[in-house]
Each structure stands twice: as structure tokens, then as C-alpha cells.
Amino acid sequence: MDRIxxxxxxxxxxxxxxxxxxxxxLKLMAAALLTSEPLTLDSxxxxxxxxxxxxxxxTLGVGVAxxxxxxxxxxxxxxxxxxxxxxxxxxxxxxxxxVLGPLLARVGHATVSLPGGCAIGARPVDLHLKxxxxxxxxxxxxxGYVKAAALRGLKGATIxxxxxxxxxxxxxxxxxxxxxGETVLENAAREPEIADLANCLxxxxxxxxxxxTSTIRIQGVETxxxxxxxxxxxxxxxxxxxxxxxxxxxxxxxxxxxxEHLGALVQALRAAGVTVESRDGGxxxxxxxxxxxxxxxxxxxxxxxxxxxxxxxxxxxxxRAPGAxxxxxxxxxxxxxxxxxxxxLGADITVRGSEAVVRGAxxxxxxxxxxTDLRASVSLVxxxxxxxGETTINRVxxxxxxxxxxxxxxxxxxxDVKRVSDRSxxxxxxxxxxxxx
Ligand code: UD1
Numbered sequence: 010m011d012r013i014x015x016x017x018x019x020x021x022x023x024x025x026x027x028x029x030x031x032x033x034x035l036k037l038m039a040a041a042l043l044t045s046e047p048l049t050l051d052s053x054x055x056x057x058x059x060x061x062x063x064x065x066x067x068t069l070g071v072g073v074a075x076x077x078x079x080x081x082x083x084x085x086x087x088x089x090x091x092x093x094x095x096x097x098x099x100x101x102x103x104x105x106x107x108v109l110g111p112l113l114a115r116v117g118h119a120t121v122s123l124p125g126g127c128a129i130g131a132r133p134v135d136l137h138l139k140x141x142x143x144x145x146x147x148x149x150x151x152x153g154y155v156k157a158a159a160l161r162g163l164k165g166a167t168i169x170x171x172x173x174x175x176x177x178x179x180x181x182x183x184x185x186x187x188x189x190g191e192t193v194l195e196n197a198a199r200e201p202e203i204a205d206l207a208n209c210l211x212x213x214x215x216x217x218x219x220x221x222t223s224t225i226r227i228q229g230v231e232t233x234x235x236x237x238x239x240x241x242x243x244x245x246x247x248x249x250x251x252x253x254x255x256x257x258x259x260x261x262x263x264x265x266x267x268x269e270h271l272g273a274l275v276q277a278l279r280a281a282g283v284t285v286e287s288r289d290g291g292x293x294x295x296x297x298x299x300x301x302x303x304x305x306x307x308x309x310x311x312x313x314x315x316x317x318x319x320x321x322x323x324x325x326x327x328x329r330a331p332g333a334x335x336x337x338x339x340x341x342x343x344x345x346x347x348x349x350x351x352x353x354l355g356a357d358i359t360v361r362g363s364e365a366v367v368r369g370a371x372x373x374x375x376x377x378x379x380x381t382d383l384r385a386s387v388s389l390v391x392x393x394x395x396x397x398g399e400t401t402i403n404r405v406x407x408x409x410x411x412x413x414x415x416x417x418x419x420x421x422x423x424x425d426v427k428r429v430s431d432r433s434x435x436x437x438x439x440x441x442x443x444x445x446x
Pocket of ligand 1 (some may be wrong): 032035104124129132133134135136138173174175176177317318339340342
């Protein structure tokens with residue numbers, strides 16, 4: 010099992026290229042199922058999760074040409090040869106559930122394992138299923154599987170989400186592209202990944218309006234065609250490195266980062282005393298490591314609020330800000346698993362339900378810690394960059410799910426970081442325990 014070993018204290022200086030967004034790429038890949046023509050995706054992040062999605066698509070009959078290390082993937086669903094996504098493939102990664110809607114829309118039926126809960130919360134899929142039912146699908150849950158059928162095709166519907174869900178908005182949008190008539194999604198999620206998916210689907214011939222606002226209108230079309238489309242830059246990866254630069258101090262240019270997708274984080278960083286500027290088509294982040302940080306309270310909210318996927322990273326930063334900062338996690342019910350691990354480095358964090366109080370500690374000291382889920386693990390990397398001495402982060406397969414070339418990217422800016430492999434097998438199979446985000 011791989012470990013990452015970091016010796017803290019070095020400021021970061023240099024450039025970090027931002028990869029394509031994992032959360033967008035996964036849904037764009039699912040879109041390939043909607044057409045018999047090839048969909049070519051550029052800026053594809055090479056990650057355990059995206060490679061895994063490619064494997065699932067292949068079991069459904071999709072031809073995938075994605076050479077190792079390449080950032081361009083060609084997905085061709087000339088014929089869908091299976092409409093079954095088995096438990097073993099869906100339980101490992103929640104986003105694989107998103108093949109259900111495209112299969113239903115294109116073939117008229119699908120059997121997809123329920124994704125189940127995960128470390129950060131229960132994460133049901135009831136909103137996804139209600140949306141398909143509103144579009145005329147018959148849904149039965151049996152033996153842990155969702156069996157969905159719309160043998161005469163899906164029909165447009167007005168769907169009012171009771172609360173904002175990124176996954177349900179994307180999933181309903183994917184299916185509605187091929188439904189008869191108009192679908193209206195009310196109280197839709199507004200994340201940049203939603204607009205990215207809509208842009209890609211429109212490039213394939215879909216008719217989607219309003220993505221990025223809370224009302225999305227989709228006029229169903231008979232068929233979709235092929236397209237070539239670049240995945241949007243990963244705002245969570247960019248935000249993570251922005252926080253890392255703030256934590257370690259120094260000056261970092263995040264190449265390709267989209268400042269306009271990071272408004273809430275930029276505000277929070279500035280309030281903490283960090284310089285953040287939109288510069289040269291990317292984001293420039295600087296902090297004098299000699300200057301203390303200021304405490305900032307964080308409330309996670311759907312976009313454009315502060316993203317839950319950056320909460321753990323910002324908490325790591327606040328462990329060194331003199332004074333108290335309060336974190337309220339409003340999206341997931343169990344998303345403070347990083348707190349006990351941060352405490353091992355000397356952080357002062359008290360968790361009560363969905364609220365955590367962080368009191369800035371004068372110093373952090375390196376220690377062995379354990380990654381528990383994707384975003385929590387990278388918060389440990391950030392804390393380790395600030396800690397005195399050596400931190401070993403175990404179970405880094407969580408990081409590999411969502412961060413492309415993390416160690417080389419940080420090392421190129423002067424961080425003392427290395428990966429240590431030993432011969433015990435990767436417990437990738439069991440990674441559902443920390444499946445998150
Ligand atoms: C996506 C992102 C994840 C991010 C999250 C919120 C991917 C692969 N993952 O997850 O990184 O943290 O958005 O920005 O894109 N819910 C229900 N019923 C449903 C669907 C959701 O109760 O049918 C609940 C969830 O349990 C959660 C909340 O709604 O409490 C928001 O979840 P949602 O926005 O759907 O997150 P995901 O799409 O799963």
C-alpha cells in the first residue's frame with residue numbers, strides 16, 4: 010500500500026497546472042452512452058475514478074480508446090451490448106450510478122446496482138429515481154438493484170427538486186435530452202460541472218437552456234450525435250492547491266484555474282489574509298509565511314456558496330490561524346472525519362454534530378495519519394506542509410481517486426514530498442468505505 014511522506018516547512022513557489030475536473034469528466038463519460046457516434050473528450054484527468062468509469066462503460070459495450078497517460082479519450086457506444094451495471098462496479102464509485110439515465114433514455118431499460126452509503130453520509134438516490142418516474146419510467150428496487158424501464162421512451166416532465174442535488178440534476182438532464190417534449194428542472198444545482206455537461210450535450214445536438222441557473226429547460230431530441238469536447242478545469246483541485254499555497258506560504262500560479270468558479274473560496278482566502286488574484290488566465294496565490302493567518306468561519310453551501318469539497322482543506326489551513334473559526338457542514342452529515350487525523354498533528358478541533366470549532370494552534374508537528382476519504386486525505390497533505398518534521402499519510406489510494414500527479418505537482422514548487430510504495434496489495438476493492446465526492 011502506498012504512503013505519502015511530507016516534511017513540512019518549505020514554502021511553495023512556482024506553477025501548478027490544473028487538470029480537467031473529475032466530477033465533470035465522470036458525467037461527460039456517461040453522456041457517451043446517449044449516442045451511437047464517438048464522443049471525444051479532451052483534458053481528461055488520469056485518475057483511478059475516471060479509469061474505473063471507462064471500465065464500466067466497456068462492460069456496457071462502449072469502445073474506449075484512452076491510451077495510458079493520455080488526456081484525450083474517445084468513447085464510442087455504437088451498440089449498447091449490456092444494460093446491467095453490477096454491484097461490484099457501482100459500489101466502488103458512486104458516480105457510476107449515472108449510467109442509469111443514459112441507458113434508460115437510449116435503450117429503454119437498465120438495471121443498475123444501488124450505490125449504497127459511504128463514509129461522508131447516507132447519500133440516497135431518491136431524487137434521481139423520482140425524476141425518472143416523473144419522466145414516465147417504471148422503477149422497481151429489488152435485491153439491491155434499481156430496475157428501470159420506459160419501453161415506449163421517456164417523456165418530458167416538470168421536476169421540482171425539494172433541495173439542490175448536483176448528481177440528480179445532472180442525471181435528469183442526461184436522460185431528458187432524448188425524452189419526448191420539454192423537461193423543466195426547478196431548483197436545479199448551479200455548479201460549473203452542470204454547465205459543462207450541458208455544453209457538451211448541446212455540442213452533441215441536445216437542446217438545453219439555463220444550465221448554471223436554478224431553472225433548466227431541455228427540449229428532447231430524437232438522437233444525439235458525436236462531438237469533441239474539453240473537460241472544464243477542476244475547481245476543487247485548483248482550490249486545494251490555492252489553500253496549500255496559503256498554508257505553506259510562498260507564491261504559486263495555478264495554470265488554467267478558472268477564478269470565476271472559485272468566488273467563495275477566493276473571498277475566504279482573502280479574509281484569512283492571503284493574496285489571491287485572477288492573473289494570466291489562471292489564479293495567483295501568495296502569502297508571506299511570516300505573517301499569521303486570520304480566522305474565517307465557513308458554511309458549506311451548494312454553488313456558488315463555499316464547496317463542501319473544500320471544507321476539509323480549509324479546516325487544515327485554519328488549524329494555524331490564531332483565534333477561533335467555526336465550520337458548518339450543511340451538505341453531508343458526516344464530513345469531519347479529517348478532524349481526528351488533524352488532531353494527531355496537534356490541531357485543536359472540537360466537533361459537535363454538523364459544526365466544528367477550530368482554534369489556531371501555535372504549531373503542528375508531523376505524525377503518521379490515515380486518509381479516510383478523497384477530500385479529507387488532501388487536507389492531511391495541506392496540514393503536513395505546515396507541520397514541523399515528517400508526516401506519513403497512509404491509505405493514499407483515496408488521493409489517487411481524485412488528484413492527478415499530486416506529489417510531482419507539489420514537488421515542482423519546492424515541497425518535500427515523496428511517495429513510498431511497499432509490496433502489500435492495494436485495498437482498492439474496499440475503498441467504498443471512504444467513497445466520497
Ligand atoms: C457531487 C460531487 C461531490 C460533491 C457534491 C456536493 C460528483 C461525483 N460528486 O456529489 O464531490 O461533494 O456533489 O457538491 O460529482 N441527496 C439525497 N437524495 C438524492 C441525492 C442527494 O438525499 O437522491 C442528498 C445527499 O445525500 C447530500 C445532498 O443531497 O446530502 C447533496 O448531494 P448531491 O449534490 O447529490 O451530491 P453528489 O451528486 O452525490
